[in-house]
Amino acid sequence: MNIIxxxxxxxxVSEVKVDPSTxxxxxxxxxxxxxxxxxxxxxxxxxxxxxxxxGKITTITVGxxxxxxxxxxxxxxxxxxxxxxPAPEEFDYHVVSSLLAGAIEKIGEYDLIxxxxxxxxxxxxxxxxxxxxxxxxxxxxxxxxxDASDDRIVAERNLGDKxxxxxxxxxxxxTVTKEIxxxxxxxxxxxxxxxxxxxxDWTAEDVGKAGLSAMTRTLxxxxxxxxxxxxxxxxxxxxxxxxxxxxxxxxxxxx
Amino acid sequence: MKLEMSEEQVMxxxxxxxFAEKEIAPLAAELDEKEIYPAETLKKxxxxxxxxxxxxxxxxxxxxxxVTYAMVIEEISRKCASTGVVTSVHxxxxxxxLIKYGTxxxxxxxxxxxxxxxxxxxxxxxxxxxxxxxGAMATTAVLKDDKYIINGSKMFITSGPRAGIIIVxxxxxxxxxxxxxxxxxxxxxxxxxxxxxxxxxxxIRGSLTSELIFExxxxxxxxxxxxxxxxxxxxxSTLDGGRIGIASQAVGIxxxxxxxxxxxxxxxxxxxxPIAKFQAIQWMIAEMATKVEAxxxxxxxxxxxxxxxxxxxxEAAMAKLFASETAGEVTSMAVQVHGGYGYTREYTVERxxxxxxxxxxxxxxxxxxxxxxxGSLLR
Numbered sequence: 001m002n003i004i005x006x007x008x009x010x011x012x013v014s015e016v017k018v019d020p021s022t023x024x025x026x027x028x029x030x031x032x033x034x035x036x037x038x039x040x041x042x043x044x045x046x047x048x049x050x051x052x053x054x055g056k057i058t059t060i061t062v063g064x065x066x067x068x069x070x071x072x073x074x075x076x077x078x079x080x081x082x083x084x085x086p087a088p089e090e091f092d093y094h095v096v097s098s099l100l101a102g103a104i105e106k107i108g109e110y111d112l113i114x115x116x117x118x119x120x121x122x123x124x125x126x127x128x129x130x131x132x133x134x135x136x137x138x139x140x141x142x143x144x145x146x147d148a149s150d151d152r153i154v155a156e157r158n159l160g161d162k163x164x165x166x167x168x169x170x171x172x173x174x175t176v177t178k179e180i181x182x183x184x185x186x187x188x189x190x191x192x193x194x195x196x197x198x199x200x201d202w203t204a205e206d207v208g209k210a211g212l213s214a215m216t217r218t219l220x221x222x223x224x225x226x227x228x229x230x231x232x233x234x235x236x237x238x239x240x241x242x243x244x245x246x247x248x249x250x251x252x253x254x255x
Numbered sequence: 256m257k258l259e260m261s262e263e264q265v266m267x268x269x270x271x272x273x274f275a276e277k278e279i280a281p282l283a284a285e286l287d288e289k290e291i292y293p294a295e296t297l298k299k300x301x302x303x304x305x306x307x308x309x310x311x312x313x314x315x316x317x318x319x320x321x322v323t324y325a326m327v328i329e330e331i332s333r334k335c336a337s338t339g340v341v342t343s344v345h346x347x348x349x350x351x352x353l354i355k356y357g358t359x360x361x362x363x364x365x366x367x368x369x370x371x372x373x374x375x376x377x378x379x380x381x382x383x384x385x386x387x388x389x390g391a392m393a394t395t396a397v398l399k400d401d402k403y404i405i406n407g408s409k410m411f412i413t414s415g416p417r418a419g420i421i422i423v424x425x426x427x428x429x430x431x432x433x434x435x436x437x438x439x440x441x442x443x444x445x446x447x448x449x450x451x452x453x454x455x456x457x458x459i460r461g462s463l464t465s466e467l468i469f470e471x472x473x474x475x476x477x478x479x480x481x482x483x484x485x486x487x488x489x490x491x492s493t494l495d496g497g498r499i500g501i502a503s504q505a506v507g508i509x510x511x512x513x514x515x516x517x518x519x520x521x522x523x524x525x526x527x528x529p530i531a532k533f534q535a536i537q538w539m540i541a542e543m544a545t546k547v548e549a550x551x552x553x554x555x556x557x558x559x560x561x562x563x564x565x566x567x568x569x570e571a572a573m574a575k576l577f578a579s580e581t582a583g584e585v586t587s588m589a590v591q592v593h594g595g596y597g598y599t600r601e602y603t604v605e606r607x608x609x610x611x612x613x614x615x616x617x618x619x620x621x622x623x624x625x626x627x628x629x630g631s632l633l634r
Contacts, residue, residue, distance in 0.1 A: 069262060076266060185274050188304030188317035191266045 001055030001150070002110045003045040006100050006131065007038040007074060009067040010121040018223030025223060034070045037116030039077075041176050043183040045114050046078040048148040055111075056080045060103045062087050062096045068199050076186035076194035083200045085207065092214040097130035102207030104135060111170040112153060117142055117177050128175035138168040141175045258552075260326075267319075268326050274303060275334040283335035286461030287606050290453060292417055293338045293461055300342060301372025305331075310350050314366035321496075321558035325503040329551070332507025333514075336610035337461030339507055343500030344413045345369065348618075349376025352422055352438065352493045356481040365420055365440060374419025378497075379409035379441070379467055380490050386410075387623055389424075389490060390433040394469065396425035398476065403427075403439060405447075405472040411617070415465030416450040419443045422493070423469070424486045436486035440478040447472030458609035495568045496561060497618045498575040502554045505578035505614040509547045512582075512589035512607045516540060519593055519602075530592075539592055543585045550578040569631040576624035579614035586611040 011030040019026050034042075042059065049055045059074050060083045061067050071082040085099050104110060113135075115128035125141075132139035143155035155174055157164045186194070204210045231247070233240035248254050260268070278299055286293060300306055308324050310316020324346065332339030350369050353362060368374045385392040394407025405425050412418070421441045428435030441448060451466035481489050517540060520531035530536045557570035589604040590597035597604045615621045 069265070072262065073266060073269075076270075185270050185303060186266075187302065188267060188270075188308060188319065189312075191263060191270060192317060192319075194266075195263065 001049060001052045001112065001148075002107075003048060003055060003057045003112045003114060004104055004107060004110050005038070005041050005045050005057065005059045005074075005079070006113070006115045006127060007042060007059045007061050007071070008035045008116075008119045008127075009033070009061060009063045009070050010035045010119055013120055023223050023225070025221060032066070032070060034074060035116055035119040035121070037118060037120065037176065037178050039074075039116075039183040040178055040180050041114040041116050042074050042077055042079060043181045044146060044176050045112075046184070047181065048112070048146065049078070051148065052150065058083060058107060060085070060100055062091075062099050071199050072194050073186070075197040075199070076191045077184055078186075078190070079197075081198045081200065083202050085202050085204065088204065088212060090214040091212075092216045092218075093124060093126045093130060094215045095212045097127055097134060098209050098212055099204060099207060100127070101131045101134035102204075102209040103202060104131065106202070106207050111172075112148065113137075113171070113173040115173065115175045117175045125175075128173055132173040135171075135173070137171045137173055139173040139175070140166045140168060142177055143174050144177045144179050146174060146176070146180070258555075264323050264326060267323055268330060270303070271305065271327050271330040274299070275330050279331060279338055280334040283337075283461075284600075284603070284606065286335060286337055287458075287610075288460075288600070290455070290460045290463070292414075292463045293335065293341060294417070296335075296338055297341065297372055297375060300331075300338075301370075304370075305342060306345055306372045306375075307350070307366075307370025309346050310354065310366050310370045314354075314362055315370035316350075316366065321499060321561045322555055325499055325554050325558045328500050328503035329507040329510065329554075332504040333511045334507075335461065336504060336508050336607075337459045339504040340459055340462045340501070340613075341375065341414050343497070343504055344378055345376040347497040347500040348378035348493055349418075349420055349422055351496050352480060352489055353440070355492070356438070356485070356489055357440075358477075360477065361440060361480070369420060374443075375414050375417055377412050377414045377418030377421040377467075378493070379412055379421050379423040380494075381410050381412070382408065383410045387620060390436070390487060392424060392426060392436065394423070394425040395429075396427050396437060396439065396474070398427070401476045403474040403476065403479065405439065405441075405469045405474055407469055409467040409469075411454070411464055412450075412467050413462055413464055413617075415467055416453055416463050421467065422480065422489075423467075423474075424490055427483050427486075431484060433487040434484050436490070437483045438480040438486040438489045439474050440480050441472070441474055445472055445474060457612060458606070459613050494618055495571045498571040498624075499554060499558050499561060501614055501618045502550070502557065502571070502574040502578035505575070505582035505611070506547065506551050506554055508607050508611050508614070509543070509550065509578070509582040509585040512586040512604055512611075513540070513543045513547055515602070515604050515607070516543065516589045516592040519596075523594075536592060539588050543588050546581045546585055550574070550581040553577050569628055572619070572624040572627035575614075575619065576621050576628070579611075580621060582611035582614050 015030050016025050045057045057079045059079050062085045118125035140155045142157045144158045145156040147154045152169050154167045304317045307316030312318040328343050382392050396403040396405045423439045423441045427437040447470045449468050453463040520536050523530045553574040557574040560567035560570045586608040
């Protein structure tokens with residue numbers, strides 16, 4: 001069973017602050033990490049490999065050179081090897097998904113591709129479906145449970161108001177949700193062992209996607225202003241509580 | 256000179272930090288309140304390899320250096336000082352003397368079960384009337400056929416009621432003074448070995464501490480650690496390393512007090528603004544942070560000296576003296592930053608304040624640290 005996981009390095013969004021004077025997010029000096037849900041995808045890949053009993057897990061990352069430090073964390077968790085492809089100066093979902101798909105085609109032999117349902121920074125949810133589209137393979141999105149066997153994968157999809165169970169033969173691409181599992185922490189021995197696992201540097205040329213250019217442009221990124229209402233209920237509890245409930249209901253918070 | 260963590264050290268620190276945040280922090284207050292031993296956490300720490308941090312890989316450990324070990328103990332202690340000291344004693348005071356002085360057979364028999372956490376380690380040095388004056392111990396060991404018969408008792412033994420492997424010191428030759436003390440590897444199941452009830456303590460209340468009582472305890476001859484009469488030297492060199500563990504624990508407690516104070520100062524409003532806006536609070540925070548940082552680098556330096564393989568007694572004593580007194584001062588300031596709330600059980604700094612004091616007492620008091628430092632200078 002050869003499994004490929006697409007893993008993105010992101011800024012730790014919980015540390016991002018918005019500059020009140022410009023209303024723009026301050027991104028310098030913010031620690032980076034592998035996007036949380038991509039780690040869930042890695043954990044699921046390791047579980048599937050453990051269940052099947054053999055195979056290889058490869059992660060592919062499009063990002064800057066410092067992403068190698070974070071890829072090592074995935075190697076420590078149980079990934080066998082990593083691939084890092086530098087992003088061109090101007091990139092968008094089209095460019096990154098093309099590079100990832102190109103790398104997957106270059107790897108050639110694969111059964112399953114796992115992605116997070118979305119990255120925690122942009123949260124577009126496009127990457128998995130785009131890759132499956134380019135590769136022209138079946139996709140199962142928003143999996144919160146998988147059951148993989150030698151020749152097929154069954155996944156329970158969380159579609160908000162309903163659960164749908166879907167099955168596919170390989171090759172297939174599955175995007176997972178945050179609830180699917182709890183990513184493991186590597187042991188000291190696994191961390192030390194990660195140094196011996198390879199991280200390959202591939203270029204856009206290597207994956208047959210040289211000269212790609214972005215098809216969309218980001219014009220601006222702004223913080224969403226959230227005004228607090230600062231309402232104090234000064235009355236006794238017996239009066240204040242129903243009043244507050246009524247107000248919350250009016251604002252649609254309780255429905 | 257480079258003061259930079261390696262990639263592996265960053266990964267290890269991040270791993271243990273995440274573990275401590277998720278698995279240790281939520282239990283810390285209850286462990287303290289109800290005096291609960293962190294047995295489940297120790298199993299999880301074992302699975303991550305932490306209980307074998309310094310144990311060589313051929314005996315099932317991670318074989319890591321002392322600087323990384325110091326980072327690990329700091330991160331655990333930052334969330335729970337009780338779990339921190341149990342882990343420190345297990346590695347520094349039980350595994351280390353086995354690694355350093357054990358025979359190949361002893362290492363093969365005992366190190367893997369310490370690394371896997373199957374048994375937790377303890378150190379039986381102190382007695383009711385022999386604390387700082389370790390040479391005054393009264394516990395005796397007499398060789399009879401192929402067994403040593405040990406009689407006596409040990410006091411204030413960390414993990415005492417739960418430990419499976421204890422390094423016990425006893426007098427084998429009364430006439431020879433300090434040179435008549437020997438070290439033994441003792442298992443909890445040895446006939447004649449028993450532990451007293453946990454002693455109620457001011458802090459580190461989750462790390463059960465008790466008396467160990469030996470009544471005609473039979474210890475196989477092959478469990479003598481090092482040579483007969485080498486016990487005092489083994490105890491002192493082991494405690495040198497143990498002090499790095501306790502100094503790391505102290506840094507962890509102090510860092511936690513700083514973390515809590517920064518967070519509280521930013522939220523707590525008085526006179527219409529966060530108290531962090533007042534210079535009185537800012538100065539306390541600045542002083543706390545500076546002391547914690549200084550203590551941490553003294554610990555790293557002592558650990559680095561130990562890694563180099565030469566003498567490190569002075570550096571370990573300096574690190575422990577400074578880090579433990581820093582923990583005392585910084586936790587006291589943290590309570591001050593919290594005002595009346597800091598004196599209540601509801602706030603973590605109250606526990607940190609109680610936990611900090613022990614670091615100035617065990618594995619050598621601050622006064623002993625000064626004796627060691629002065630002794631190495633005034634020769």
